[in-house]
Amino acid sequence: xxxxxxxxxxxxxxxxxxxxxxxxxxxxxxxxxxxxxxxxxxxxxxxxxxxxxxxxxxxxxxxxxxxxxxxxxxxxxxxxxxxxxxxxxxxxx
Amino acid sequence: xxxxxxxxxxxxxxxxxxxxxxxxxxxxxxxxxxxxxxxxxxxxxxxxxxxxxxxxxxxxxxxxxxxxxxxxxxxxxxxxxxxxxxxxxxxxxxxxxxxxxxxxxxxxxxxxxxxxxxxxxxxxxxxxxxxxxxxxxxxxxxxxxxxxxxxxxxxxxxxxxxxxxxxxxxxxxxxxxxxxxxxxxxxxxxxxxxxx
Numbered sequence: 001x002x003x004x005x006x007x008x009x010x011x012x013x014x015x016x017x018x019x020x021x022x023x024x025x026x027x028x029x030x031x032x033x034x035x036x037x038x039x040x041x042x043x044x045x046x047x048x049x050x051x052x053x054x055x056x057x058x059x060x061x062x063x064x065x066x067x068x069x070x071x072x073x074x075x076x077x078x079x080x081x082x083x084x085x086x087x088x089x090x091x092x093x
Numbered sequence: 094x095x096x097x098x099x100x101x102x103x104x105x106x107x108x109x110x111x112x113x114x115x116x117x118x119x120x121x122x123x124x125x126x127x128x129x130x131x132x133x134x135x136x137x138x139x140x141x142x143x144x145x146x147x148x149x150x151x152x153x154x155x156x157x158x159x160x161x162x163x164x165x166x167x168x169x170x171x172x173x174x175x176x177x178x179x180x181x182x183x184x185x186x187x188x189x190x191x192x193x194x195x196x197x198x199x200x201x202x203x204x205x206x207x208x209x210x211x212x213x214x215x216x217x218x219x220x221x222x223x224x225x226x227x228x229x230x231x232x233x234x235x236x237x238x239x240x241x242x243x244x245x246x247x248x249x250x251x252x253x254x255x256x257x258x259x260x261x262x263x264x265x266x267x268x269x270x271x272x273x274x275x276x277x278x279x280x281x282x283x284x285x286x287x288x289x
Binding site for chain 1: 094096097098099100101102103104105142206207271275
């Protein structure tokens with residue numbers, strides 16, 4: 001499915017939108033940068049989450065599960081953070 | 094920028110391997126070890142994920158208790174120990190009763206929210222009764238750490254994992270890979286603090 005829609009997008013881009021083929025490689029590396037940035041944000045979010053939980057445990061003396069940070073939405077939020085940061089940085093250039 | 098690209102590529106490769114290859118399934122089976130379903134003194138069902146406010150057990154908690162009930166029905170032990178949070182234990186107890194396990198065969202202790210707490214609580218419940226050989230019901234990936242903690246509490250552990258092969262679709266495999274990562278971190282943490 002993904003291969004089919006990617007081929008369709010390629011033809012739409014080159015023929016319909018007149019995009020330049022040689023810039024596709026650059027787009028790929030930029031996508032990798034966004035993905036890398038997402039992972040950096042994800043690790044930062046996980047670290048902050050675990051530190052907050054451990055800190056709250058120590059301060060309150062109550063048990064708080066570290067599994068609270070085990071949530072798929074954190075990955076999506078990290079991706080959004082990365083996109084915004086990337087666009088912001090690109091706009092500044 | 095190069096570093097970000099490298100991290101991105103690594104992430105993409107990890108995603109591909111975790112979702113589209115059976116690596117997570119193999120690790121799952123490896124961590125489960127070989128089940129030893131032999132007559133024992135008690136069946137111990139560890140908690141996992143608790144229960145919702147309306148008393149509905151999580152998928153994994155439900156799988157575990159059903160495995161425990163099935164072992165009891167196979168007459169592998171006379172006692173079924175249900176562990177976990179208070180809500181989880183209550184929901185499991187009513188399910189076990191509803192499926193025909195006599196109340197006298199069900200043991201629950203105080204609330205225990207971590208595997209270490211569960212090991213201590215189950216030790217407090219079973220050791221005075223002289224029940225030291227246990228069939229331990231847990232998810233495959235939790236089995237190495239749970240077994241080690243129960244052995245440390247003085248039990249002879251016979252693993253009874255809930256499943257061994259794991260899921261077959263990419264989304265579930267990704268979930269399994271995430272759980273494997275968490276469990277390996279928990280294992281490392283326990284080793285670091287000397288709990289294992």
